[in-house]
Amino acid sequence: MFNWFKRRGKKEDSYQSNEDWINGLESPPDDNAIRALRKVLIRGLKPALSKYVDRELDQFVEDVAQDSLLKILDNIHTFRGESKFTTWAMKIAVREGLTELRRKRYDDISLDDLKHEDDDSEIRSMSVADNQPAPDRTTHESQLMEKMMTIINQELTEKQKIAIKAIVISGIPPSVVAEQLGTNRNALYKVVHDARLKLKHRFELEGIDPDEMLNKL
Numbered sequence: 001m002f003n004w005f006k007r008r009g010k011k012e013d014s015y016q017s018n019e020d021w022i023n024g025l026e027s028p029p030d031d032n033a034i035r036a037l038r039k040v041l042i043r044g045l046k047p048a049l050s051k052y053v054d055r056e057l058d059q060f061v062e063d064v065a066q067d068s069l070l071k072i073l074d075n076i077h078t079f080r081g082e083s084k085f086t087t088w089a090m091k092i093a094v095r096e097g098l099t100e101l102r103r104k105r106y107d108d109i110s111l112d113d114l115k116h117e118d119d120d121s122e123i124r125s126m127s128v129a130d131n132q133p134a135p136d137r138t139t140h141e142s143q144l145m146e147k148m149m150t151i152i153n154q155e156l157t158e159k160q161k162i163a164i165k166a167i168v169i170s171g172i173p174p175s176v177v178a179e180q181l182g183t184n185r186n187a188l189y190k191v192v193h194d195a196r197l198k199l200k201h202r203f204e205l206e207g208i209d210p211d212e213m214l215n216k217l
Contacts, residue, residue: 021033021037021085021089022085024036033183041089041093042062042065042088043067044090044094045064048097049061049097049098049101050062052101064093064097064100065093067096067100068092068097094178099175102175106173147208151199151202151206155199159181160192161193162181164195167192167194181198
């Protein structure tokens with residue numbers, strides 16, 4: 001209790017060393033330490049994210065700084081002192097900002113659009129390397145892509161198909177896919193893992209090299 005009262009007497013600009021930051025932010029965190037770190041994050045986030053944000057940069061940085069503060073406070077026990085505390089905190093904040101930018105990029109995308117079995121142009125246009133002459137290779141690749149699409153539609157559950165198409169083929173961030181599917185990232189990775197195992201088993205039964213195909217997924 002004495003240490004907490006002592007910390008409350010520190011000014012915002014007095015947080016310099018790693019020990020200062022840890023003492024100020026460990027539970028219960030001191031308001032002055034939080035305000036000081038928020039200023040540090042905002043000051044560093046603006047130049048770090050400015051090239052990715054074309055409008056309302058200040059508001060975006062404010063929001064990211066606030067979310068990052070919560071994450072830093074939740075994970076402060078993992079700080080090992082191998083770098084300056086502010087450097088460690090800034091890495092978390094920049095990562096949070098980039099993740100949010102990726103998520104915003106797909107705000108208007110609905111996974112319902114991936115449920116249509118005939119909307120598989122991306123998969124059918126994928127290239128599978130082999131050593132055949134060019135004309136034969138084109139036919140061979142086309143046949144393999146058709147076969148892959150048939151197997152995907154026959155073997156996978158609706159959720160597995162959506163996950164494979166969204167994450168692996170369309171490149172939608174797992175956090176966005178998980179949110180739209182009403183699940184979490186760990187559960188989503190399990191869905192993708194199980195889907196790949198199903199495809200591998202079916203490829204082997206069909207006499208198709210599973211490594212050649214799964215490297216494309």
